Amino acid sequence: MVIGKKYILTKNFKDEPQEDDLTLVEFEVPPVTDGEILVEAEYLSVDPYMRPYSDTMSPDITMIGTQVAKILESKNPNWPVGKKIFANIGWTTHSVFNPELLDESYIISPYILPDFDDLPASLALGMLGMPGNTAYFGFEEICKPKAGETVVVSGAAGAVGSHVGQIAKILGLKVIGIVGSEAKCKWIVDELGFDHAINYKTEDVYVALSNVAPEGVDCYFDNVGGEISSSVIHQMNEFGRISVCGSISTYNTGSKWNSNNLLKATVIQKAMIFKQLKMEGFLVYRWIDRWNEGIEKNLTWIREGKLIYKETVTEGFENMFKAFTGMLKGSNIGKAIVRV
Known part of the structure; x- marks a missing residue:
């Protein structure tokens, strides 16, 4: 008899997630029948999307998320x-x-x-999985970047943002990243090759951006929303393109999501109209029919040394909640994962 553990969503998160919103339970793993497999998790992912998506879920479900697992028993020849x-x-x-x-x-x-050679299997949750394809398709298909242009990436030290910035450098763009610490500024510039970094916690984003991009901004890959994004949009060039990937600045608003205060925002329409900007949100599953294309392209870039990956690894399944809330607060550099 195999005993497993899982986290049950006891109640929907309200504002910032609390530990008692989830319950860690043990359960007896059922026997494997024809066509089925038994798997054991090795790595689990924590991602920003889990916060807003879980609001739509009914309590008492297993908390949502992806994992890399090993097949322990199989009654399916494939x-x-x-x-x-x-x-x-x-x-x-x-x-x-x-x-x-x-x-x-x-x-x-x-x-x-697929065969990653000597690369860690955990990359299937990062650069060689959903976040990697989010960066690849969300940037290239929506921003349509051109060599010589300037791109700004918010959330630039996270799994997606750090990846987008590196793709932009591969394609010959000037890259500016917005992050929340000096350590992250140093990482994206010194190791990933970003041209400039802005620490939104210590700098005025509007002023700092005007200093490092006096020629304006052509592309904006938005992971955070809020006032940071307004500061970028008002400094974009004519026919600029904005790829809206996330809105992490609002995810912990919970019950306040539909409040009048939250729905009020800095006016961006004037910039959108007079600079003829294109702004488009997306879900990466739009390109599900090209999923392997993204994985193979990113794998090639890693093997060529053009993409650098970094993981913030939390040890132990019992620390899933800690890893999740830490990621939402920006404590990770690169992809946040949990090793069981």
Whole structure:
């Protein structure tokens, strides 16, 4: 008999997540029947999207999320024992399921990991997975970047932002990152090759950006929303493009989401109209039919030394909540993951 552990969403988060919003429980793993596999989690992902998406979920479900897991037992010939897989099965140490019969709520179907050679399997949760494809498709398909242009990336030290900035450098753009600490400023400039970094906690973003980008901004990859984004949008050039990936500055507003105060924002319409800007939000699953293309492209860039990956690893399944809330507060550099 195998005993697993999982986190149950006891109640929907209200404003900033609290530890008692989740309950860690043990459960008896059911036997494997025909067509099914038993997997054990090795790495679990914590990502910003989990915060707003969980608001739409009914309590008493397993907390949502993706993981890299190893197949321990299989009664499905297409899924042999010992293989590592990617699966969107939540915050759980063990799962039994038929990987070929999951319902439509599993937007990305489980898949056996491709050969990463000597690279860590955890990259399937980062540069070689959903965040990597978010950066690849969300930047290239929406911003349509051109060599010689200037791009600003907010949340630039996170899993997606740090990746977007590096792709921009590969494509020959001037890259400015907005982050929340001096350590992150140093990392994105000294190690990732960004041209400039702005610390929004100690600098006036509008003034700092006007100093490092006097020629204006052509592309903006937005991970945070709020006043930071308004400061960037008002300094964009004619026909600039804005790719809206996230709004992490508002995710912990919870019950205040529909309040009058939150719905009020700095006016951006004047800049949008007179500079003829294009602003487009996206979900990465728009490109699900090209999923492997993104993985292969990012894998090639890593092998060529053009992409540098960094992971902030939290040890222990019991520390999932700590890793999750730390990520929401920006404590991670690069991809935040939990090693079971």
